[in-house]
Amino acid sequence: MGQEGDGWSQVSRKRGRKPAQRSTRDDELPGLGPNPNPGLSLAAIQKYHERVSQDWLESDSWEALQATLRDAFPACNRPSITKAICLGPGPFDPANDSVSIRRTAHVQTEAFRSIVANLEYQSGHKIKCIVQEPSFTNVDKMFCNELGMEVVESPAAFSMVDADTLVYGIHMELRTYAEALTTLPAIFVGAGLSEWEALMDVDPSGLESMRKMDAAYKNYRFPDLNYMFHGTTMYWREGVPSSDTKEPEGLAK
Template sequence: MTDSGGEWSQVKRKGRKLRNVSKSLADENVPSDSLQPNPKPEYSIDDISKYHDNVSKKFKESSCWDQLQKLLDSARSSHHIPCVTRAVCLGTGPYDPADGSSQARRTAHMQTAAFCAIIDKIRTETKQEIKCFIQEPRFTQTDKEFCTTLGLEAVDSPGGFGLVDNNTLLFAIHLELEICNLAMRNTLPAIFIGTGLDEWLRVVDNTKERSGPLHRFFKLEGNYHKLTFPDLDYIFSSTSIYLREDGQLAQNASGSTSIAGDEKHEDGNHEENNETNTKVESFK
């Protein structure tokens, strides 16, 4: 499929439905039907809330949450949980999908439930105030208002990317590489939850270049404590948790005191957004 603003490709992943993935960073600002809110939303806030309560209950009763709590408890006892004052959730999908997909609806709610549960656990155990944001281009106004009831501030894209700082928990399940790189462009977060380096090495071209599109993930892999996120019906498949050890400075993507965007690499050259020309695989 092609768009007037650039080339688009369709990819498929382990039973996931096809999704259009932009090959150009500039294309993020090009309107796409797949990234527009449902023009005829069906559900009220009450409808969404009731459905979410049910999904959230199932998540908290799942072996996924049981295992995840144990992992976080172990990490905390080993001093691997860094200070978090902000949390940013990206790309859950809409709560009222335009195509009426029950799977997409459930996935969006399950990811949101997991995000909220993790933040609540960290808040409770650290007594730290954590401001939460969520960004999804396909949210309807009703979706955004529902997020408010969960204590989440819905922000319009690309506003969420600029909110990530070195005290942020970044939650980005099954998102494209270019989106992850945008979110970590200024700095690596305190905690990153999303596709890990091992999985990207399987699906991205030209991955031997550590200064290339995966350079932020090489930094995460080399400097953070890594855990495997327990799966639940493929909703969290191939997902890793990267935890910065607070004995370190909040190390940025360049490994220096400047931040992850257009930093210089060891050869003295500036990064040229290699990720924009990279073959990526969507997981949704």
Template sequence: MAKQYYNGGSVTECLQRTETISKSYAAGTPLYFKAQLLQLDDFLKTGSESVTIVGLDGEEFEITRDSRNDVWQCRDGFVRRISVENFYSPRSALGISYTSNGSGFDYPLAGIQAEYATYQSNWLKSTPYQALQKILNSSLAKLDITNIIAFGLGSLRVGEHASRSHTQHAAVLTMASTIEKLMGRKVDCYVQDPSYNTVDAEFLNSKGITILEDPHGFLNTNSNTLVFSVCPNVPVKQIIADMTWPAAMIWDTVDTTEEQREWRTEVFDDGEAYRVSPYGTDPDSSRVREMVQHYDHLTFVDKDEQFTCLTVYTRKLPMLSETGIEMSVKL
């Protein structure tokens, strides 16, 4: 008897499903589209018990709301401390996790304001700031940009590990002010990240930045948008490539060719070795590589590592369609 997986499919059925999805993707069928994101968003926000959507294999299936709210706790009276042991391997390991629901960071508004002022000042005096302005002034004048939508910049923090998020938000305002001078009109700024809290919202609103709930950052992206993301934990590039091609993107550099990826071993100073996956959460794809062929690009060098390796992509003119799939077919 064939082994059954969690989805009830045999090995043969899973392989057939994978082949169907691969063929569908190669034919240009989008994995992400606005109508379905809207449908799922409505399902999550309303009291509907179920929703029917089309799966990656083209088949309809029903998702039922799980009303349970179980919280699992370790209640062994002899347990005084549970240490964390990590197992690093190229194969997945089955593990038991002891977790709790975290409430996140709760920094005061005054602390966020002071921290931002420091990092914004550093940013405005930095070489990457000057480089970004030069790139924007030389590449965006030909475009019609009305809004900026940034993904995954993170909640604003105080203290350790605060620099990247503050600097990246400061960069959004730099982009807006530069584009406003070029276009001669106001540019709206939006951000989407599930980690934002009420203090973030209050502070960002004071800076003219509006938080959009998931998935409305993607839904509001259009042909006049500049998309900005830095190492997000969702496949921003693939979602954008499937839905609407924006006027410009500033995001992690897209590899022009598909390279063979392999796990590698890293060794700590104490001699402990661990395995590192070659796969990220915002990967390139054949469709993303096809998309960026229709954009001019300039590399944004950041030696301070607040942005890692970014490239500024600006749409080549004329553009036949704002929809990625349609345009790639026509061209």
């Protein structure tokens, strides 16, 4: 993950190492707004993403994640997901030209898209995709639109969460999670309760939604990839079986 020099904020931890946390609110972390001098074209971003996407789909992490999705979907009564929200994947053309931030943004975005594609395959219906990232340039937004994701301005995505939503936010700050989880979603992918309880100076009130999910949801470890998903957990609500699902014959890549 990017270090402080890459424009990421570091959070103190009681034990072990914690990856950088970042927010999806551009007024919370100064300097993380859109690149004022973007240099990458849409074609360049697309070409880079194709390479990163192929690496992700061939990785052991995606193979392990597919196995988890194969187990979780039926175990949680095949939840009906109608909407998927990606919070703060990072800019595809960062202001400081950080190779780490750029690659992380692409990997985390592709991981989100592959999860959605997998859930679409298993459920048999399309899922609306939304992304919120204050650091996006206009070209970044065009790229997301080309991928089939609707870009919304912060904090619009938080109020879009409902009981049929997948919320995906890797290494966000706690207050971002708290805003996004005002209404508990069907699936949450992000730092789990144990990660926050290991940190120093955490406001207990910000963990209320996390504690509810930890007590009532099934949780699964999200396989790491070069520290990009370190400490990430998937929380799945056990719901009423959906009537429009089908038995999967395999998993889409």
